[in-house]
Amino acid sequence: RKEVEQDPGPFNVPEGATVAFNCTYSNSASQSFFWYRQDCRKEPKLLMSVYSSGNEDGRFTAQLNRASQYISLLIRDSKLSDSATYLCVVNERYSTLTFGKGTMLLVSP
Amino acid sequence: EPEVTQTPSHQVTQMGQEVILRCVPISNHLYFYWYRQILGQKVEFLVSFYNNEISEKSEIFDDQFSVERPDGSNFTLKIRSTKLEDSAMYFCANPRGRSNTEAFFGQGTRLTVV
Numbered sequence: 001r002k003e004v005e006q007d008p009g010p011f012n013v014p015e016g017a018t019v020a021f022n023c024t025y026s027n028s029a030s031q032s033f034f035w036y037r038q039d040c041r042k043e044p045k046l047l048m049s050v051y052s053s054g055n056e057d058g059r060f061t062a063q064l065n066r067a068s069q070y071i072s073l074l075i076r077d078s079k080l081s082d083s084a085t086y087l088c089v090v091n092e093r094y095s096t097l098t099f100g101k102g103t104m105l106l107v108s109p
Numbered sequence: 110e111p112e113v114t115q116t117p118s119h120q121v122t123q124m125g126q127e128v129i130l131r132c133v134p135i136s137n138h139l140y141f142y143w144y145r146q147i148l149g150q151k152v153e154f155l156v157s158f159y160n161n162e163i164s165e166k167s168e169i170f171d172d173q174f175s176v177e178r179p180d181g182s183n184f185t186l187k188i189r190s191t192k193l194e195d196s197a198m199y200f201c202a203n204p205r206g207r208s209n210t211e212a213f214f215g216q217g218t219r220l221t222v223v
Contacts (some may be wrong), residue, residue, distance in 0.1 A: 026136065032210040043200055043214040044152060087152070091210055096165060099152040 004100035023088030036087040131203035166174035
């Protein structure tokens with residue numbers, strides 16, 4: 001059974017803080033890795049793909065450790081608008097997406 | 110940015126009734142997915158549809174579910190006899206990006222079975 005595990009949180013942080021989320025996946029055949037963001041009662045939206053070499057998009061940095069089957073997301077200088085649930089998502093090539101349950105982030109003034 | 114459009118945004122139905130959820134995917138896309146998310150739970154795969162055929166389905170997608178492409182552009186998800194536990198958000202999605210592995214989701218239909 002393919003599983004993606006995340007700490008559900010919530011993570012409560014002040015504006016400007018740095019926060020990190022972790023995720024583990026069980027299927028060693030997984031080939032593609034993503035972080036999605038989901039606002040309350042809205043659709044998931046792609047935040048960033050995660051590459052083996054790690055990648056950065058502005059305040060967001062994603063890392064992948066294939067040996068440990070572990071994915072991370074780092075958010076620097078948190079904004080109020082970053083408050084959302086962050087979904088860790090994996091898939092095998094040509095297959096469907098397997099979602100984690102998500103980690104809730106609450107950024108306060 | 111291209112959109113995946115779903116209707117209705119919210120559907121309330123009585124247990125045992127049939128419901129049809131509709132989706133207009135990104136134009137000219139052959140691949141198409143339905144996912145669902147029960148309140149407070151994770152997003153779960155239901156079915157993928159490629160070139161007018163089901164290509165993969167999950168154990169959730171049992172005989173009460175069906176997916177069709179009634180015309181060239183719209184997709185439907187039909188639930189024949191709804192149960193209380195079918196209450197969820199239903200999302201359709203198109204793949205995109207490198208190797209078509211990323212997914213672009215519609216805004217969802219919230220189904221409430223009473």
